[in-house]
Amino acid sequence: CLQGNRRCDPLLFWDPIGYCGGDCTKEDFDRRRAVELKHGRICMFATIGMLWPDVFGKFDGYLSPSQDLKFADVPSGIAAISKVPLEGWLRVLLVAGLIETQLFKDQSLGGFAYGKYGEPGNFGTGYWGRKIQDPAERKLKLTTELNNGRLAMVAMTAMLIQNGLTGQSPVEQLTSGHISPFNDGQGFFAQFDPSKELGACPPLGYWDPFGMMAFQDEEKFRRNRELELKHGRICMVATIGMIVPDLFGRFSGYLSPSMDLKFSDVPCTIEAIYKVPAAGWLQIFALAGAIEAKNLAFPTNYGYPPFWGQINKLSPEEKQKKLLAEINNGRLAMMAMAAIVAQNGATGQSLVEQFTTGNLNPFIGGYAQEESANRVAMRAGNSEALPWAPVPEGLTNYIFGPYVGDAGFDPAGFAKNQRLLPWYREAELAHGRVCMLATLGYTVQTSGAKFEPFITRYPTDSADPLKAATQVPIIGWLQILVVIALSELWRYENVITKYSEGVQPGDLGWNPTAPMSSKRPKWFGPTFTANYKPEEWNNMRLRKIKHCRLAMVGFFFMVLTNASTGQGPSLIPNFTQAEFQSTVGDFIPKGL
Known part of the structure; x- marks a missing residue:
């Protein structure tokens, strides 16, 4: 019963309970596939329904005038079940029944749910209401629907459990800081507040995106803090060790006389792991183990402060500052060490070697001052965007090629699927154009230029565009979505x-x-008739794709800054004079 059915990464065929084993027939499988699709579709709507009202607002007016029940009174969670009157639920069930039996013409109620076209879940309402003719594209879309439905079922289950435990909807939990990486991280039953501990500092404040301190366990926090400090200290030493030998030289003499191995033979790269003999690594592990065994309680202070105990003579404020600096330097070193190792793995060179050969030197244009012929030949087949990396499969590495702006950059390997490459370029341009408008919109909004009260009768907040978005009435967003849908349908x-x-x-x-x-499409609106030479036109297209990419990155950081600070950034710099720059007193003698 599995022949011809869709299986995909990462689990491929996954049936831990054994529904499709033994005497499973094709009809049984079709029935379960139809049920899976139906539950997935419902959960996709349900997850939107759990988020939309709290983000964009609820309908105005009454849900039940006879019971004086407004739409605004219905919460976004399990409590809504008891709020909606019985007559309302009967209507919901009636509409669901009509959809099942009439709208989708599925007469096999309780049967195999083959739908209108004899296929589980196929009711003849394809993408944009049209059938997909290409078999490969149809298979991709159906697999996407299955995966989105499965994700929605898991997400809906998690939302309901969270709502049942906390009494709050997901948006309420985020805005109240219970699961927000940008707020104080306080939980509903908080006993210990990790956000008040050392290390919660600008620019991220208390940052716990993985929810490791979701239950405010002080013992767990202390354990994590010790691990953070330990890894940070090791990485601070390791980053120095990856750089200093190439800058100031290595020890003279032998690392292993028996193997005729000198210190100068050990590189500042990952290859050093294989150069050092096993006996040497055993000595290193023995020393590390002895240090660890002496400190089984994972203390923060090992009793070896810098400058022979001078840190204990500092004021509490100064000591706090020094300890915070250690945490931040350790965090920076962990990121730096990860980047250095990744660069080394990708290029085979140490960090200093990459600088001196010009691969990433900002002072000599990214290329070595004196290049040998073999290095020029080596880079001839490499990416324009990443000179040390080969050209990704499927790309031409020519900025004026079939896809203008192709600089040989595709870390995710999207270009391997040549059939979808036009769609990826379409999506890149569409998102880039929207983000160019959005970055301008942020600037206009924060500068105070707005039409009031043209869009809404409620006051809007210019300083906080994300907050202002919630002040647009629901009917306004529906109009915007209709215009977008019509434009997308035309495209x-x-x-x-x-x-x-x-x-x-x-x-x-x-x-x-x-x-x-x-071939050119015929635009339904006003057009432009500016004449360009082919070279000018190609340059215009290249500028456009570059601006699109820059706008997508810029808009992302605008939203991130707005969410973190509560104030929207602007493309126009703020030249407001600081308070300390203002004139104090009258320095002109009177009477002159």
Whole structure:
């Protein structure tokens, strides 16, 4: 019964309970697949329903005028079940029944749910209401739907459990700081507050994205803090060890006389692991073990303060500052060590070697001042974006090639699937254009330029664009979504489905006179007639894709800054004079 059915990474075929074993027939499997699809679709809507009202607001007016029940009175959680009157639930069930039996024409209620087209879950309402003709694309879309449904079922279960335990919806938990990486991290039954401990400092404040301190366990915090300090101290020493030998030289003499191994033979790279003999590593492990055995309680203070105990003579404020500096330096060293090892693994060179050969030297243009012929030849087949890395599979590594802006950068390997490459370029341009408008929108919003009360009768907050987004009424967002949906539908019909006919990804036909030999879509709105030479047009396209990429990164950090500080950033610098720069007193003698 599994033949021809969709299986995908990471679990492939996963049936721990054995539903599809033994006497499972195709009808049994189809029935379970239909149930899986149905529950997944419902949970996708349900997860949106758990988040949307708290983020974008609830409908105005009454849900039940006879019971004086407003939409605003219904919570986003399990408590909504008891809030909605019985008549309301009967209507919901009636609509669900009509959808099952009439709208989707599934007459096999309680049966195998083959749907309208004799396939589990296929009711004839495909992507944008249309059937997908390409078999490969159809398989991809159906697999995506299955995976999204499975994710939604897990997410909905987690949301309900959280709601049942805390009495709060997911958005309420985030905004109140119970599971927020940007707030104080206090839980509902907090006994110990880790956000008040040393290390919770700008720019992230108390930052615990993995929820390791979700239950405020003080003993666990102390254990994690000791591990953080220990790894940080080791990495501070390790980063120095990865750099100092190449800068100041190595010890003279032999590391292992019996193996004729000198200190100068050991590189500052990962290869040093294999150069040092096993007996040497055993000595290192023995020394580390002796140090660990002496400190079984994982103390923060090992009793060896710098400068022979001078730190204990500092004031409490100064001592706190020094200890915080140690934590932050350790965190920086852990990140630096990870980056140095990753660079070494990718290039085979130590950090100093990469600087001196010009691979990442900011002072000599990224290239060595004097290059040998073999290095030039080696880089000839490498990526323009990452000169030490080969060109990713599927890319041309030519910025004016079929995909303008192709600099040989594809760390995720998307370009391996050539069939989807036009769609990826389409998505990149679409997201980039939106982000260019969004970064300008942030600037306009924070500068105070707004139409009031054109969009809403409620006051809006210019300093906090994320907060202002919640002040737009629901009907306003629905209008915006309708316009976006119509635009996307036009793009799907006239661009995305026309790739096979020669239409270029992202070409909306805004300039019919552009020097392009490919087929052009006909834009339904106003167009531009600026004339360009082919070289000028290619340069314009290159600038556009660069601006798109920059805008996507910029908008991400704008939102992150806004969420962290409560104030939106702007592209326009703020030249407001600081208070300490203002004139104090009257320095002009009177009477002159």
